[in-house]
Amino acid sequence: MDVLNGLLHGFAVALQPTNLFWCFVGCFLGTVVGILPGLGPAATIALLLPLTFKMDPAGGIIMLAGIYYGAKYGGSTTSILLNIPGESSSVVTCIDGHAMAKNGRAGPALGIAAIASFVAGTFGILALTLLAPPVASFALQFSSPEYFALMCLGLALVVLLSGPSLIKGLMSLFLGLWLTSIGTDLFSAQARFVFGQSELLGGMDFVVVAIGVFAIAEVLASIDGGEKARMLPVPKGVRNLLPSWEELKACRFAFINGSVTGFIIGVLPGAGSAISSFIAYGIEKAFSKHPEKFGHGVPEGVAAPEGANNSDSGGALVPLLTLGIPGGGTTAIMLSALVLWGVRPGPLLMTESPDVFWGLVASMYIGNVVLLILNLPMVPVFAQILRMPVHVLFPVILGISLVGAYGVGGRLFDVGLLVGFGLLGYTMVKLKYPTAPLILGFVLGDAMERALRQSLTMSQGDLGILVRGWISATMLACAVLILLLPLLGRFNKARVQAIAEGG
């Protein structure tokens, strides 16, 4: 069946009233799950799984997929409004999204997040429709050295996330590397840095660390600011609640960047949507005409990572649907759902169950439209949250953070960790250490160590394996280039100064 026929068949399936209904239900639930920390898409799908046994597989997968990509749409809401990253993929959105909210541009930030999600999400599905088989074989070329290079590329972004003091940024990054290695080592079952606490054997969850270091620290720093801790400005009028034409124009490149970066990284089973959003943000800043404004609320800083993590959903379905390989927790449970319904996910899925494959693909085009329609009208409503007086808003942020941390595994231990990380984050803010590199190190450090050790195990200690493939060599070269950027910048500044003085 060729693509066009397949897609037409898919729309015939997806446009059946019942399937349309399930698509809507999935998207709606996904949005809710994404907005509220403490609820993850994987857990929600697991919870709803028994209800889907009576549905036909196409309807079931359409609904579950709606939860999956809908959650990423909703994920930006708490990041932008409250600086609480609800999902790992929306951490980067906090940086410029919350800064925009503090500048009174919460509505536009939410709007841009929704539009970027729509554009990039649709691009991801388009790429899934047209390119799935060749892209899947590209993904399989990625071995450990390539993953190592990808993680290095990601970690090199520290240069762009550090602010004025690179050395403090690096120290924050290394603190993140250390935190992520707490727990049981996969290769040797050695417990590392657990202080005899069996709760730490499983390592710390990313959400707990990020909420502590971002949201709690932000609240404490604002309270410290005292007089300055007034209500966040929410200008009146619809005009100020939706993005302006200039803001959208500024995001042109970010939409493309997020779409492409998110899809490519999403296809790789060993990467994750957090990585794609970090890299898209890094690319955006590296190529920006005004990189110094990043972190102070630029719309591109929201559009790029939000786009990336939605395009990522389309990418992640490529190995799942063409090879039967799940890339992460949520796709893993979708895979097992297919098995439980009696569909056989694997290399033959596309030909043996065209209803499921093409029905799902077509439903995702519809789902993205549904999500845009669901989300845009909510923007003004959500922006009103910031009208709450600060003395109510701050306790509510702390409360949502507590729920989010507890929701990770239902352990009070995580709540304790959250308290600790809140203090750490506040201390870092006070001493002007940037916190984003810590999260970057925490997200990528573990994967980087693993990829390096896998590579060296494969090559029996020969470091040459890291640069032998063209993919890894190219990415490592890019990483080095990025690391050299500050030197270039200094050189450039000196040059400009010299010219100015000379003239």
Add this chain to the structure above:
Amino acid sequence: MTTEFRQRRGRGRVTKDILRNGDVLSAAALAALGVYVFAEAWSWPYYNEDGPGPGFFPVWYGVVMVVLSLALIAMTIAKLPRAETPDWQGISRALITWAAFAISAALMGWLGFLVSFALLTFFMITYVFRQPAVTAGVAAVIAAAAFYLVFPFALSVPLPTGVFGF
């Protein structure tokens, strides 16, 4: 310019400034952490017949942490800025909030989420934000009720429960 400062302030002042400088202190703490990381990692296998061991990676970043921290200390001392008097009032307000947050988290296993969250809200509104107790009481009850309605009730997201059963 910095040498000028130093001459004006005299030796004792400089030492005091160094010891009170946040960058120096935090870098020293991170250097200590780096030493700890290195020492722990050193006791684990660095490389074995199957490939790099659990100590392989931490040994290296432990070393880098120490080097970076020492570099930051050196850089700070080289251009030692005049010690700023921190806004202790603001800091103590933040730390008291944090302590309240920590206590409410610790009480959560005993009192449950709703009660300890309501107490935290009440404390923050009255003590930190200096609002009347009535406002605080109403806000605390409404906030806790809203959390109950959204999470356990509407979405069946479990919250920690305590001796009262909620």
Add this chain to the structure above:
Amino acid sequence: MIIRLSPALAALALVAASAFPAHAQFKPTKQIEFVVHGGPGSGNDVFARQLSTIIDQEKLAPVRVQVVNKPGGGATTAANYMASKKGDPYTIACFTNIWLLNPLVQKAAVNRLQDMSPIARLVVEPALVVVLADSPFKTLAQFIDAAKANPGKLKWSGGSILSRENTVRQLLMQKTGARWQFISFPSGGERLAALLGGHVEMMIVDPSEAVEQIRGGKFRAIAQVSEHRLPGFPDVPTIKEAGFDIPNVPQMRGIVGAPGMSPEAVAYYEDLFFKVSQTPAWKKFLTDSHLDGEFVRSAQLKPFLINFEGTLREILKGTGAKVVR
């Protein structure tokens, strides 16, 4: 400092949380918590959800059996959670080998499987040794000969060092003197991708994960890790039949209750899961996933677990792992 402080606080809270009084008598009147040690979508999670679904559909219990994920640290997080529910008749868990293995190699993993209340063993899982369909290795012996000729050049993908994949490799290496590399990947998807991409030569995998790849012409099974040949793979020899006489390493799954669960509650759950094991839906699940469903009752399970722990300890010691208990 900060990091040290917070566990102390949380530990305090945990002590407070566990001070619930034990129920004097048992009758299921509220939702039962069914703890699994993997995240949603993991093998163990799918298995437990299948059980819970059957109980729900066949109306075998008057209350809901709710799967609760407690992932982290192998099975440590889940085991800790079980220990914190001491005496609670509403908390059961789905265990696998890792529940026995963790405490053997990790000092901090203090909650052992034998301390919980054994209810039943439900299945023993076989596994397949697979290569790419166009691989030059037609038999396990060919692979081992190639590994002898090029020590350390061939590679397997698998999970952690404690996984069955690595145990089988260690036993085979000891037996034959050949050497090849073991590449650990945290997720099953990455392990499959490593073989599909040709970055490793071989892997040991659950039949349910491999069967579609075999049907799709990507993989070929050359041996099976099982006592006897699986009905689905009558032409694939077991490792022993392939000429390598190493002890079989069974991967089991079963049910335990919280420590100190009353005998009445244990009897109730034993009966409940026995009923499950007799349903057609369960038998179909076993056939579809190529599992061996021998039901072992509570009374035999405890001695079996103690015995099996001894076997695992010996195997681990033989492979050079550091055993702490």
